[in-house]
Amino acid sequence: MKFRKLMMIPLASFAMALSACGSQPAAGEPAEQPEETETAETETAEPQETPAAEAEDKTLVVYFSATGTTKGVAENIAAIVSGDLYEITASEPYSEDDLNWHDDSSRTTHEQDDPSVRPAISSEPLDLTGYTTVFVGYPIWWGEEPRIMDTFVETYEFDGLTIIPFCTSGSSGIGRSGKNLEELAGSGTWLEGLRFSGSVSEADLKTWIDGLK
Numbered sequence: 001m002k003f004r005k006l007m008m009i010p011l012a013s014f015a016m017a018l019s020a021c022g023s024q025p026a027a028g029e030p031a032e033q034p035e036e037t038e039t040a041e042t043e044t045a046e047p048q049e050t051p052a053a054e055a056e057d058k059t060l061v062v063y064f065s066a067t068g069t070t071k072g073v074a075e076n077i078a079a080i081v082s083g084d085l086y087e088i089t090a091s092e093p094y095s096e097d098d099l100n101w102h103d104d105s106s107r108t109t110h111e112q113d114d115p116s117v118r119p120a121i122s123s124e125p126l127d128l129t130g131y132t133t134v135f136v137g138y139p140i141w142w143g144e145e146p147r148i149m150d151t152f153v154e155t156y157e158f159d160g161l162t163i164i165p166f167c168t169s170g171s172s173g174i175g176r177s178g179k180n181l182e183e184l185a186g187s188g189t190w191l192e193g194l195r196f197s198g199s200v201s202e203a204d205l206k207t208w209i210d211g212l213k
């Protein structure tokens with residue numbers, strides 16, 4: 001089931017009622033009855049402009065990071081593009097044992113062996129309203145994207161968005177992972193992704209971003 005995009009709730013406009021104050025009678029004088037009943041003037045505030053979500057041109061950097069490497073790259077990208085960050089976290093966090101790729105029976109070995117596995121995401125639901133570009137980052141696990149990334153792209157609608165995958169790894173390239181994600185998402189315009197080492201410089205990231213079209 002895909003999350004519905006949340007609608008932005010416009011600020012309510014409040015009308016301010018200004019009432020005229022009558023003068024107090026002098027001591028001993030009967031209270032003067034006003035000849036005409038003064039009607040309280042009501043000044044309606046100008047309607048405030050609804051935030052034009054569709055006119056915004058925001059960039060979001062989404063990432064999953066089990067040991068912090070992709071997180072660092074994602075933060076650098078977000079700083080360069082002045083984008084927002086959104087971390088994908090697993091409902092069942094990955095322990096050190098889970099991440100042991102030397103162990104044939106570890107959780108990640110099982111997950112990566114089975115393309116149908118969809119680990120649950122515990123992050124707050126994402127509202128993509130107002131975004132036009134989404135960077136999507138993850139580590140390479142066994143040459144592919146972690147299965148939780150498959151959960152992510154199958155959860156949301158990317159129509160009208162440009163998606164740019166990026167990954168970190170020990171040495172492997174991005175391989176087919178970007179294409180896998182594009183196929184599983186089934187929506188959005190996906191650009192060619194790129195693999196980075198955890199120590200990629202800000203200058204190199206900037207060159208890559210500037211060259212994206």
Ligand SMILES: Cc1cc2nc3c(=O)[nH]c(=O)nc-3n(C[C@H](O)[C@H](O)[C@H](O)COP(=O)(O)O)c2cc1C
Pocket residue numbers: 064065066067068069070071099100101108109138139140141142143144168169170171172173198
């Ligand atoms: C289960 C598992 C499988 C991995 N498989 C690969 C791989 O196939 N190729 C590679 O170069 N690095 C591999 N790595 C290393 C990670 O891709 C690399 O350390 C990455 O930068 C970690 O990112 P993170 O700290 O954001 O989780 C693997 C790591 C784990 C935990």
